[in-house]
Amino acid sequence: MKIWTEISAEHLAANFAAISAVITAETTLLAVVKANAYGHGISPCAPILASAGAQWLGVTDATEGARVRSVLREAGIPDATQPDILVMSATAALPHEAEAIIHNRLTPVVSSLNQLAHLREAAASASEPLPIHLEIDTGMSRQGISLGDNLNAFLNLIAASPHLRLSGIMTHFADTEVAHSVQTAFQRIAFEQAVATVTARGLRPDWIHVGNSSYIDNDDRESNGTSESNENKEGWLLWLAALAHRAGARPMVRSGLALYGHLLPIEGASRPAIHSLVRPVLTWKTRVLAINDVPNCHLVGYNGTWRATHPMRLALLPAGYADGLRRELSSTNDRPGGWVMIHGQRAPIIGRISMNLTSVDITAIPNVAEGDEVTLLGEGISAEDHARLAHTIPYEILCGIRASPK
Ligand SMILES: *Cc1c(COP(=O)(O)O)cnc(C)c1O
Secondary structure (H helix, E strand, O other), X not given: OOEEEEEOHHHHHHHHHHHHHHOOOOOEEEEEOHHHHHOOOHHHHHHHHHHOOOOEEEEOOHHHHHHHHHHHHHOOOOHHHOOEEEXXXXXXXXXXXXXXHHHOOOEEEEOOHHHHHHHHHHHOXXXXXXXXXXXXXXXXXXXXXXXXXXXXXXXXHHHOOOOEEEEEEEEOOOOOOEXXXXXXXXXXXXXXXXXXXXXXXXXXXXXEXXXXXXXXXXXXXXXXXXXXXXXHHOHHHHHHXXXXXXXXXXXEEEEOHHXXXXXXXXXXXXXXXXXXXXOOOEEEEEEOOEXXXXXXXOEEOHHHOEEOOOOEEEEEEOXXXXXXXXXXXXOOOOOOOOEEEEOOEEEEEEOOOOOOOEEEEOOOOOOOOOOOEEEEEOOOOOHHHHXXXXXXXXXXXXXXXXXXXX
């Protein structure tokens, strides 16, 4: 293999355990494995998380859910003991998606009447009612049913559908990486209202869930407690637990990024709750394809953005932006770019990254040979480093990696 990823099963399982411990035994952790487990590969990650005790996995659509089912089966986990799988994008309105959801025993997130109608039809012939999770739009204006008439119409339709069962209510917060976020405070109040509306209608969901990795990391009880509001004194996780308790449901939080060992910095928080507890899971590797000695003053790469300032030895790598190695990591003589690790030492990226080729400087690293292993990410280079250079977030770096697990 010319380019591949390696997964630390130990770190992934330990991250799951560490986050589970912080959210307390009462709250369930849904492990998000969408986007091919954030570029880490569903095939290694889903079985590791299931074995670590994940009761719920989160995917984007039915195709991904079906893939998780078969990967778990191949790993020797029988269907009866597999985690529940939440399909988080409202794709059930697309052709065949509703059938695939039922066929693979997936749990869809529902957020439109159209989608509900498709699921109702597909579930009519199934032997058991289809559990669904209702997403409430509490202020992100992305996906979800808004409060008011819309929600009531929705609840009426669910109550009148014997083949559907309201198993969960959820919302997504838009601003969790900001401590004391006013937007989150408003979203929490809207969600409380939505849950009250659902329970007043006589519906009894099993699960109430919110959040993402930063929501958990931002659960700074003492710091939030300095606010005047009583709600904030309890911290975000206790707020969720109390809300679920009042509705007779179980609290759950969803996490992806932190499971893989990364987190955004929390703006304004003095004590992030899980930041120091998780470790990166992924190493992304390739091999030296060729070694080139470049005389002084020669130009390197497209448009000659780099001119050798002394006789240089470059290693050519069979990886480029088509593989997810961001082109923003390219360098010029005036502006350093990214780097890779060879023999435990930094080798700076020289000139422009091409589609499938990249040159790195190994002048200072002795005895590099063709075929030697090269680390693109992990071991001295973090997804955060790439994100900074590429002016983006670690999420986009990780799920942009196009390589198969070894
Ligand atoms: C992706 C996703 C998450 C996980 O977010 P992280 O920030 O990676 O923890 C949680 N909930 C929903 C609805 C998502 O789409």
